[in-house]
Amino acid sequence: MTSTSKSSLFLRRHSSYGIANFSLESSSQLTKCSSRRSISVGANRKYVLKRKQYENDASVPTMKKGYHGHSIHAINYTQSRRMNLGQIFGVISKDPWERFDPKKQQLVKMEDVAGMKEAKVEVMEFVDFLKNQAKYTTLGARLPKGALLLGPPGCGKTLLAKAVANEAQVPFYFAAGSDFVEMIGGLGARRVRNLFKKAREDAPCIVFLDELDALAAKRAGGGGGGGFPENGEAEQTLNQLLTELDGMTSSEGVMVLASTNRQDTLDQAILRPGRFDRQITVTLPTLSERVEIFNVYLKKLKLENPYESYAESLAEYTSGFTGADISNFCNEAALNAGSHNHEFISDKNFWYAIERVKFGLKKRSGSVQQMEKRKFAYHEAGHAIVAWQLEHTAPLLRISIVVYSKSIGSAWHADRDIYLATSEYLLDSMCLGLAGRVAEQQVFNQVSSHGAEDLQKVTKIAKDRVEKYGMNENIGFISFQQDYIERPYSKQLAREMDREMKAEISTCYKRVESIISENRDKLDLVAEELLKKESLTYKDIEQLIGPPKFEKDLPEQTTVFSEKFVKANAA
Incomplete structure (x- = not known):
């Protein structure tokens, strides 16, 4: 090897015997070297070893026979490793957020967000803050900088944030908390700076951070156990976020919304007023809210009867379902109808979906003993x-x-x-x-x-x-x-x-x-x-056995719906 060689490269011979690595001492000599060892090939020259198909090409310098007697050839190429690394880091450093403009793109409308009555009242105040800022500032009020949406997964927190941006008719920046957590030092903090810099240029606008717990977990020594390791990259990123939310740089006109279902893991510094001034709880939908959600999804389906005749009964049987669960439930009913070549979705398909989502697939094999x-x-x-x-x-x-696959027997x-x-x-x-x-x-x-x-x-x-x-x-x-x-x-x-x-x-x-x-x-x-x-x-x-001992309120429509299913199943 020459001491003046600058670049190194693995030279591999591809054959049925596997991959062998070689060191190159001259343009006409190859000797076997240990596995996975790089070689020097001159100041700015690199060679890739190919198989025998190039032996008739006069422009290709021929080498001596290598491992297992196969002829090896070298091809000179000039692509720079530095350029490759630049391309790689360019991809890594690309800003991960998405920008939506309600004036040019169709976003979710507030009337399309069913249920969440109390949460919608609170977030609509933020819409008014963005549209009519002067009404509040002339009174000396300081507009809230952000709101934290709390609640179980699937309750519609992200959907609600998109609807707020559409109602306010301002740009909407969407990013997930995990997009800012990287192994490369300083990259996450740089992404946070770039996001808020772009948002300030685009003000008034809304920045939405989904799954905030991935970005703002408790720091080491913050109490409660767990959290980020001290002085780690994740902690540095969180510090930058805290600075952007309430630092020396003005962020007027930038409304920050964030969502999480793990409030207990968040760092206390991010929960204080001045960063997230309000916490809006999005709970599981009530019976009346489930009826509203069903009406939204049932309108899109091809039903045997009017959608109003299904909504109340289905809401009774889906206690504890989130909006995402109801969406999945309606889709399961449509898939079942399609798999049986039905022209319409009927009671039987809905009952299949209820059983499928709650208890799993029905076992058809007679494996249960009498x-x-x-x-x-x-x-x-x-x-x-x-x-x-x-x-x-x-x-x-x-x-x-x-x-069923998840349970045996049930009482609803x-x-x-x-x-x-x-x-x-x-x-x-x-x-x-x-x-x-x-x-x-x-x-x-x-x-x-x-x-x-x-x-x-x-x-x-x-x-x-x-x-x-x-x-x-x-x-x-x-x-x-x-x-x-x-x-x-x-x-x-x-x-x-x-x-x-x-x-x-x-x-x-x-x-x-x-x-x-x-x-x-x-x-x-x-x-x-x-x-x-x-x-x-x-x-x-x-x-x-006769009526119950104590009279209880039970909608007639619910019992009729259940009767239809049992008869359909028996048939």
Whole structure:
């Protein structure tokens, strides 16, 4: 090798024997070198070794035979490595955000955002801030610099931010928090500076940072554990964001919106007023809001009946669904209709979608033994009988022993939007959860693992009653948050709370035993009918054992919809 050589390169011979690396001592000599070792080929010259197909080309210098006797040839090329590295770093340093202009591009309209009534009222104030700034500044008011949208995934936080930009008719910059976190030192901070520099030039405008927790997690030493390592690249990027939000540089006319579903992981410095002045909570949609969301998505589908006839019933059966869940649900119904070559989407397709999203695919193979099936039937019948006798439980809509990929058997209730949970409601909910286990014990004199999920819910309710809600007479009116790292009470109090939790569950268990014993004939009727039909609706149960002991509000349209599905499934 010459000492004056400047550039280096791997020379590889491609053959059926693999890749071999060689060192080049002259233009006519090759010797084998160790694997993955670079070689010097002159001040500014590089060679790529090719196979024998170039041996007839007089312009190609021929080398001696190399590894396994194959002829090797070198081709001179002049592409600069520095240029390649420049291209690579050009791609890496490219600004990742997207810019939307409502005056030129069609964005989401506020009327297209269903539900979120309270959140929409709050964000519309920001629209007024951008449109009529003078109305507030003449009074001496300081306009909010930003708002943080909080809530579970899929509730429409990003959709709401886009609608705000469209209503205000100002440019909209969209970026994800992870776009600013890089391994290369200073790159994330540079991206933050460039984003806000561009936004100030484009003011008034809106900057939206999605998944803010990826960018603004707690720094080392900030308390609460976790966070970024001290003096790391991520911490440097966060410091730059804090400076841009409330630093010496003026950002007037730039409204910053951000969203996250992990508020507990955010650094406290970014939550203070002057950076994100307001926190807007986007909650799971209520029953009326789910009806609105269904109306938006059902309008786009080709339905057998008018979309209004489906929205209320579907909203009853989809308690706990987010806007994204409802969108996916409607799409599943359309896909099912298409797979069966239907011209329209019917009740049966919607019921398939409900089952598909909640419980998974229906298992069609007859793998369940008859004895196990009887246990499933009595377990679900136990839930139905106890729900029929309790006052403070939600109305029962349907029970089933159909085997799904996610669960075996199900009992569906018309869950209402409850903001205050009374002690009676929680105790009745515990009794309802224990009903299946008690029915198995009384009928078969043994219990199975089928009620494990029910027991988890019962345990959580009992723990909340004792430890969080202060509803236990012996423990008293105390409350402890349950996300603690170190237990904030003594071992003696912990033992007492455990004892009271077990006592409450035991009391509910005995209460359910009494209900099941008194209604054993009704339990047998429901279980046997369930074995025949696999699914029973509210009206089916009412015809078997009479109306519930306590009258409960249940929309007629919901029961009719359920009846249509059961008949369609039976057909």
